[in-house]
Amino acid sequence: MVRLENLTKEYDLPPVKGRPAQVVAADRVNLQIADGEIYGFVGPNGAGKTTTLKMICGLLVPTSGIVEVQGIDVEHRPEDALQFIGYLADFFSLYDDMKVWEYLDYFARAYKMPAHQIPARVTEVIAWVGLESKRDAFIQGLSRGMKQRLGIARAVLHNPPVLVLDEPASGLDPKARVELKDLLKNLNRDGKTILISSHVLSDLEEICTSVAIMEKGHLLRSGKLAAVMEQSTETAAKRRIRIRVAEVSDQLMEWLSARDGVTEAHPSAKIIPGSSSVDFLFSGSDSALAALVKELVVAGAPVCAVEGSAESFEQIYARLSGGEVM
């Protein structure tokens, strides 16, 4: 388990136009991350994700607050806590002039794994990230995706129960992203707790069990993915409704816009050729919606289907963060 208590980090920024400034990159962040979760940290650039993750690993000392990993205080007993953490930084490099196996061998030794287990473990991890053919290659010659996988291989090498991955998907092509997701799901299935940050929301929505939404150092929302989304829907007075019709006409749009409780009516983008639909925001109960649909049919609109489209994570996020989506 990872526990953050009132975690705060203040930075000094280099002076801009003569006026120096301070920034609170993490402001009294409280979180409890249970074992076995894939916990996503979402937020725009500069939200404080990297800062928070680095404090969890003990790479940065917090200005105040406590981090505990598996019940061990990271700041005061780093040597004990670090065996439980595998970390991958957002920007990192590997030793270019080492071979892939040498690199992993070095970290296996540095993590004090028993010497007789090291060669087997290195081979295992290399196979697991799919770099068998590059075992004896110099790191210099690897592609970005391969380097990323080697970085993950290093992070899981000593079999830590907690993995901290900072923007692992950034800079990867779509294929490599899919591979990464599979890798993470496998790891999670093996019982690893994964803390992952990203500003690309779709990455997280698919694999995370929980999320923490950060902005300007504040934790806006946190908890199970479903709960966070539900909470947000509750707080929202309006629901998004989509009506599929045989054909969208100006009349229909006018008629809809004139109804009570309907706002932002607009023809939705054509997803499936030959089918049209109208999106709008509706505020009111289900019976009010039923009444509206009935009136619509009576008025002669060619209604095929009515869908209460769920708000996507991305939309919720956009609303929470005041539109600052990446």
Add this chain to the structure above:
Amino acid sequence: MNLFSNPEILRNARIQLRPRKLLIAGVICATISIVVGYVFFKGNVSVNGLPVSDRGDLLLHTILWIQAAVLVIGGGIACIHAIQREKDQNTFDFQRLTRLSPLELTLGKLFGAPLMVFFVFLCFLPAAIFGAAAGDASASIVLVAYVLLILGAIVYNSFALVMSLFLRRGTVTWAILFFLVFVGYSSSSNVFLAAYVALGSISPFVAIDLVKQNSWSLASETISIGGRTFHPPNPFHDVFFGAPVHHALVLFILYVTILAWLIPAVARNIKRDPTNYELYTPGQALGFLCYLNFILFAFFVWRTPQMSGPFVARPQSFTPLDIQSLLLSTNILLFFIFGFVLLRNRNQIRRYLHGGDPAPTARLETWPAPYLFLGALIVGVAMILIIQWQRDPSLEWSLAVAGFRLVYFAFWLICDFLFLQWMNLRRSAHPLLMGVLFLGVYYACAIIVVGALHLGSNPFTAIFLPTPLFGLNTAAWSAHQAVLIGALIAQIAAGIVFMLFQRRALAELRPRPSSISASAQPSGVAS
């Protein structure tokens, strides 16, 4: 702890000692050795007619010099890069996260980074052995010289590693230049220092001089220039509290003890957050100051040191008061090292202020004055006691003057460091650098003005500069007591002003109530 099983050394070995690189380095070293050997043995203008043994010695000295340069300079540069480059390339954090103990990581860097340098050193060994065999160098001396050379190189490399720890992006070139100057400076003889400290050079290059001298004798040579004879001091004749000791022994002990200060300093920081580095705790820093002063006191020529030799026209003797002044002025450098170790940055202060039980405000506001005062008290009183006990009663001495000088010295330093500490808490890109620059400009201007107007020993100058204090004697003291005490009060007043500035800087770093209300806003949704 087995050095050879250190993963960091293994990593460096794998990177640096690939067969191709070894081959190239080996061939280059062999070529140089052969060329040098050929020049000395197959005749050349300057060595024609020399007996074989002298040629062997020449070869040994030359190779030894190359080895020393490779170990000290090459190793130093490798160590300057050792930590800094990893930070630059974002690989260092991963090392900090491993379970390597801080000491293992430090030793891994210290002995791992210069592995290629060590290999080159070994490649030159055959030529050196050949030279030693052909010449008439004593085996024991060559052996001791090598021990000193290697140990000394490790000391200099550790110093480079300390620098590497603190380097920021884009400062490596300056660091290397500084290191080269430091090597050059510490390897050249300092006539002024030699006059009152009976301690030979601490440079590893001394090993070459030892081989050249080729004897354990401490007797000094006799040189005659223009009919006059001189006895230039034997560079290996050290005097430890009055007893003659061979410099090789002193150097060995010095190297070992300095390493005992440098390596733990790196080890206690290497795995920390760089914004939270602290070379030594205040107590350890005080210990280091005392250690340096112990060396100074141990080798100081307490009884009327004399400036003599071919460069000094008239032997000049010092009174006990002059001795105190000499020791205090040497201590300016030592106290500046001490003071800089004590300084704290914004990040550290912020942590104190945000922490559960913040240190008493008074201690933060007056920092680092208490430790400087304590240091001055310990060093100064020890100094006065030794002078009191050693002095020649016929020469001028006054406890009042010595005491006043010490108090002034302490408050002058405290004032400077309260200024630097305040500057270090200001918000700017390089706060400490600015502070040092301002201080440097102030002293440069003050010294120029005082020098131009010949006010160096005018008591009023003491308000701005400590120069009058260094030449102070009983007569001047009784004549200008009021002015001098006024100058001391001026130092204290300036210190208080900087303390008030520091208080303001501290107020800004306290946790702000605004950030509390801001975090309370997004309700209790965050679990």
